[in-house]
Amino acid sequence: MKRRPWLTVIATVAALALVASACSNDDGGGDSGGGDTETAAADEFGTVEIAEGEPINIGSLLVISGADAALGQDSQNGAVLAADYLDGTFDGTDGQLLGHDIQWSHEDELCTAEGGQAGGTALSADPSIVAVIGTSCSSAALGVADTIMSEKGILLFSPSNTNPALTSEEAHQPFYARTAHNDRIQGAIVAEYALNEQGATKLATIHDESPYTQGLTAAAAVNFEAGDGTVTVQEQINSEDTDFKPLLRSIAEGDPDVLYAPVFVAACSLILKQAAEIMPDVTIMASDGCMSSDTLKNAGDAVDGVFLSSPDISVFQEGEFYSNEFIPAYEEQFGTEPTSVFHAHAFDATNVLFDAIEQVAVENDDGSLSIPRTALRDAVFATSGYEGLTGIITCTELGDCATDVTIGIFEGPNWPVEGGAKPDTPVYSDTKSLDDVL
């Protein structure tokens, strides 16, 4: 008799466990049973059910505060404009998709892994989120937001992540795709420019341990060596440091022709100034992370003759729609010129997403909408030959949707940002596809 309470406890726990598992099975069954079609029933990650009159909830996970807010806000504006254009006009009121409004859930990824974790978790916890436009920074996606979203079967579609690892065989997460260029291409064009146009034989690189800078320097180094160049040293810095002179002095010992340091604004302007002092004869190159009005202001004369690589937006600026409709609408609705280059990539990503929703969503008899998650992902990944603002969009199996990428090299101070000298056209420009580069 004494053992009886224990038995009761065990029996109760076992019973509860059975009930719980039964319930969860019921839930799963209920979900798929709710959708009236076979597609929905088969979807591993379930479907999003949107009742009649309810909006389609799209998340955004971009950096919208802090030092890098200009980058994320610009993308967010591009995405919002895509919803505006659903009715075929930029009139400031959103159009409808399959008879439903679009509702945005904006989260901030702070351009850090922690921010990607927090924002990604918040969005993935909301079952009504159909897909997410984001992230801005590779560090917020890589191993963080891309994994969180893929575990829940929510598509994460980035307008500005460029780190190669995100779409590499080893690290790609099944629900991650991007319309931004892969930095394997940008790194290769940097190496090509250094080799062929600068006649460099020796290259030194500096990264700051962030995925963006590591991806770029690694890609540049590999392609530079493939072109029979020598990489003297691949250094790393802590981006919060201020005194890079000891490091630069030691890099100068290797006597490089070109120093490639694609770090962010604060460290970049310091490196430009200190390098101008320590190695005046070395050509300095950097990338779009450094391309900012702040660098121009802070580094002063030191930006003269500094070559930055960046997506060559003059290619799509020539487009009629872009310059005559998109940009005027952007300026009217947000009261500023675009603050970064990725608004067009965000506009494209959002439109590809809308097209995919139209393809796979099931309109039920009661006016509700069922969007199966895996089918949505598959539809986005199957995008081929879509004509976007940024060019032709064709997604690969690993989620790279910008296949032919044009990268320009801009000589300081003629950079295409506020405060840059005119003409702000690139001194060199090349288009490559992922198959062309290492």
Place this chain on the structure above:
Amino acid sequence: MSSSGSARTVDARLSGFATLPWRRIILVVLGATIAFVAVAGAYKTLTLPEGERYSGDFWIDQIVNGLGQGAILALIALGYTLVYGILRMINFAHGEVFMAGAFISFFFADAYLKSGFLDSNTYLALLILLVVSIAGSTLVAILLERIAYRPLRNAPRLVPLITAIGASLFIANAFRGFFGPQPYGYPLPTLLQGSIGIFGISVARVQLLVFVTAIVAMVALQLFVNRSRTGRSMRAVAEDSEIASLMGINVDRIVVITFIVGGILAGIAGLLFALTFQQVQFTMGFKPGIAAFTAAVLGGIGSIGGAALGGFVLGVLQAVGPPLLLTGFGIPSPFSLKDAFVFLVLILVLVFRPGGLLGSGEAEKV
């Protein structure tokens, strides 16, 4: 030999074993190992084959740069050491005191650059910038003492420590709130650009200015503390504040003066830092603050000479240590390990000299 006899021998051996000065032996072995590794690393670095080896100019440039950095660190470290000497507390917000001076003087420097005053009257402009920077840092230091520390004067020691960390975050984020998170480019007068040769060594003009100003400031501080009446009161309060107050010294006034002196030195350091790196940002106080605190501990916290020495030693170690000791072992990117290297040196110094290089360990002086 009987068994009891052998047991006694073992006992005797054991007791002899236990009475050996183990602490000393471990220290000597540790010291010898580290010295051997350091010498081996340096030897390997210096005997690398031609072409891989650093040039002689490389080492001279690193030492000159290290001394320039060290001068700034020393000025900040003095602020830590002064406050510690008087109040026995670590003023973790001192890095932000330093940042405040540099940041506030930026707005004047920027205006002077735009009006052309910076280049037409460089000496006068620099003097005004120095006064502004000192005023900014001193004001923050006074407010800090009055608002954050004085109400907690008699609280347990951990309380003001946590307050100091809070104050540090508050000040940094207040600047972020007022002026934004972006870095600002600090103008350098034309007069200070370029470098000049001293004994055949090329030294950047701005580094020479940093070095001379820092030395003058340190000598002035030494004279103030040792020769002036207030300085004597400061030393008395550092020795024993209770007895000093019985002798008619106004302890509150001396504490404020100590913060003012620390603020003045931080203001000078702020301007010199801004001129050296030509960039100010709200986060700029954190890293130099930690480095200067390290320098103060390295030299012996509470000791003025120690803080100055610690600053210079740290500055040179950061520039010379990593390439000298790590390159020979084939460690890539030695400079990215400079913080780890500096803290390793700090730990070693504290193992062998717990009071720091010039500290006596027991009786801290101001």
